[in-house]
């Protein structure tokens with residue numbers, strides 16, 4: 001499947017991206033800072049953007065079969081990125 005993953009640089013997102021690639025999916029990692037991805041795979045697809053930017057989200061979801069969302073705010077457990085970003 002063609003998968004788009006939000007939160008790809010996070011503690012859950014990184015292994016999620018790697019596991020999806022290992023299972024043969026075509027993965028696009030959505031990231032604010034692609035340099036943080038550090039994926040040990042020859043051809044990861046990357047979509048640079050911020051989930052609060054509707055334009056970057058709309059562009060990234062084009063042509064995908066499914067979207068996985070593991071947005072978070074680190075250890076703070078504060079903020080609205082999970083509710084607002086997912087919405």
Ligand SMILES: NC(=O)c1ccc[n+]([C@@H]2O[C@H](COP(=O)([O-])OP(=O)(O)OC[C@H]3O[C@@H](n4cnc5c(N)ncnc54)[C@H](OP(=O)(O)O)[C@@H]3O)[C@@H](O)[C@H]2O)c1
Pocket residue numbers: 006007008009010011012013031032033036049050051052070071072073074075081082085
């Ligand atoms: N870790 C756990 O043990 C655990 C357990 C249960 C549930 N969860 C839940 O699972 C989710 C992910 O947890 P986590 O520990 O992987 O979180 P995390 O390490 O803080 O990662 C959060 C991810 O969200 C991204 N992000 C935040 N704001 C963004 C924005 N405006 N646009 C694009 N990306 C944005 C971060 O990107 P940047 O790198 O650019 O900041 C990062 O990739 C959370 O909802 C958390 O509550 C986690």
